Amino acid sequence: QSALTQPASVSGSPGQSITISCTGTSSDVGGYNYVSWYQQHPGKAPKLMIYEVSNRPSGVSNRFSGSKSGNTASLTISGLQAEDEADYYCSSYTSSSTWVVFGGGTKLTVL
């Protein structure tokens, strides 16, 4: 069982917006602004999409945005495109001895 809880799957049609949630506790997501999101296509390495809750690395489309409220972080993808179909993982710093925890991953299907 993963430390952070994500929905197993979400779906949307091209052009729509979707949001993926990531729920933790006050010891991780809720306690620090160190939440990141990764995109992973089949057979590929994860790619950093969002860091420190809402920052985008250079080269990442502004269609991707992140936010946080309480113990839940969210990744929103607007203007869905076929190439957005992938697995998405959230991650957070944690004050426990684990230091870095991941969510179980969410499979995004673009209909």
Next chain:
Amino acid sequence: QLQLQESGPGLVKPSETLSLTCTVSGGSISSSSYYWGWIRQPPGKGLEWIGSIYYSGSTYYNPSLKSRVTISVDTSKNQFSLKLSSVTAADTAVYYCARQWIQYMDVWGQGTTVTVSS
């Protein structure tokens, strides 16, 4: 452009030690502020942080693996390494190395598949 590349045996026997090396190119492993981490992904499953090391040698391990993990760094070769002892089939996974800043990993290697089997 910074690149990371994992290398090591793709097949390890049960009870033996898994050894992998990550070679960093296009930048120095001694860069301040960055840690260098190992993450793994069992087949069909999610990501698991294994541990990280600073160029000075300070290490941080996932408590669930701590008793079996050793991460080391060789700044002269711009490499860092992972050793995981007493492996079982549950350690079969794709192993990634990555550059880490506090909590997030911004540059990843392509990953290497390690199978534990006799």
